Amino acid sequence: MFRTRRTGLVRRLWRSRLIPDAEGGDGSTRSSEGGPSDSNDSNPEKIPKTEYAAESRVGLCNPGLAESQELKICTYAFLKKLKEKSLDVLLEAVECKGGVPGDCVTVHQTDLQIGGQAASPQYLLCRLFRWPDLALSTQLKALCHCQSFQAPNGQPECCNPYHYSRLCSPDSPPPPYSRMSPTMGSDISPSSLANPQWCNVAYWEHRTRVGRLYPVYDPSLNIFYDLPQGTGLCLGQLPPPVRSGAAGRTRAKIGHGILLTKEADGVWAYNRSPHPVFVSSPTLEAPPRCRSPTVRRVMPGYSIKVFDYERSRDVCRCNDPTHPDGPCDPDSVRISFAKGWGPCYSRQFVTSCPCWLEILLNNHR
Numbered sequence: 001m002f003r004t005r006r007t008g009l010v011r012r013l014w015r016s017r018l019i020p021d022a023e024g025g026d027g028s029t030r031s032s033e034g035g036p037s038d039s040n041d042s043n044p045e046k047i048p049k050t051e052y053a054a055e056s057r058v059g060l061c062n063p064g065l066a067e068s069q070e071l072k073i074c075t076y077a078f079l080k081k082l083k084e085k086s087l088d089v090l091l092e093a094v095e096c097k098g099g100v101p102g103d104c105v106t107v108h109q110t111d112l113q114i115g116g117q118a119a120s121p122q123y124l125l126c127r128l129f130r131w132p133d134l135a136l137s138t139q140l141k142a143l144c145h146c147q148s149f150q151a152p153n154g155q156p157e158c159c160n161p162y163h164y165s166r167l168c169s170p171d172s173p174p175p176p177y178s179r180m181s182p183t184m185g186s187d188i189s190p191s192s193l194a195n196p197q198w199c200n201v202a203y204w205e206h207r208t209r210v211g212r213l214y215p216v217y218d219p220s221l222n223i224f225y226d227l228p229q230g231t232g233l234c235l236g237q238l239p240p241p242v243r244s245g246a247a248g249r250t251r252a253k254i255g256h257g258i259l260l261t262k263e264a265d266g267v268w269a270y271n272r273s274p275h276p277v278f279v280s281s282p283t284l285e286a287p288p289r290c291r292s293p294t295v296r297r298v299m300p301g302y303s304i305k306v307f308d309y310e311r312s313r314d315v316c317r318c319n320d321p322t323h324p325d326g327p328c329d330p331d332s333v334r335i336s337f338a339k340g341w342g343p344c345y346s347r348q349f350v351t352s353c354p355c356w357l358e359i360l361l362n363n364h365r
Helices: 005-015 049-055 065-079 084-095 121-129 245-251
Strands: 112-114 117-119 140-142 164-167 199-205 208-216 220-224 258-263 266-271 277-280 296-298 302-308 332-337 356-361
Touching: 005 065, 005 084, 065 112, 065 121, 112 121, 121 140, 121 164, 164 302, 266 277, 266 332, 296 302, 302 332, 302 356
Parallel strands: none
Antiparallel strands: 112 117, 140 164, 199 208, 199 356, 220 258, 258 266, 266 302, 277 296, 277 332, 332 356
């Protein structure tokens, strides 16, 4: 039987999905981002067991035979409607797991039917290629470089699954010592994002700052370790300090790193690395305070609002030198790669983490 190139691309995409094939056919069980294959990445012995057990269930979605058949029919029917160029872009994004940002894969608003429920193309492809346990499309957030980012209603939308992140929410779930979830909304207009310097980024290994402060002018910044693709802050190019073995092992886990974005409602961080990152910010407190800072674990593929402009008005202005982490800067965010700190971890202070960032915000009004 003659097989067109388009048919071959569709078959390759179907074989690349993450959802196990109930038929035992061409799809092997693959772990999703933040699933069981990542369980050792964040040192489970230092994570509360209740949290670790909940996260380890990610990616275990195993549809029944009927649902698997329906999903296959729906996927093939949708993919065959895409242009060959769009299939190429989609396949590249899936095979490199978002390492290269890639172009948008645009489609007009289309309602698909999965299990008798209406579903968007974004939901379908994000569930197939990134999060098999994805329950609702409202858990998705378009990234800043995607045309679906605050796109007007009625405009063609992007369904490239690597142009979306998953929102951190109580459904993630957060660690027991995290007491709130950041607001999920975002209302941004291009005119609100000028290009003055809005923050500086410092990279630390334990108590040693590596390199100079990195000034940020653009609304978004990629921070990664050693990748040839894309632009941003490449940590691997910074002058090497006297590094410990722990720092070297953690640097190997940074990979794609994070995407830091200034939006109208605050500053967001998207975890692009294959391992968790840990975040602390004065505005993640409930109520905002400076002592015993909340540390949130952000799994691969998730986004979190690391600094909330509205809540920052209520943050205490604490300069108490006796504070465990030193004087509290109410306009700063700390992000550690792969290793957590705080009351539930063996590392009590962020300065004990092998590799971490300090985001120093300027006037954000």
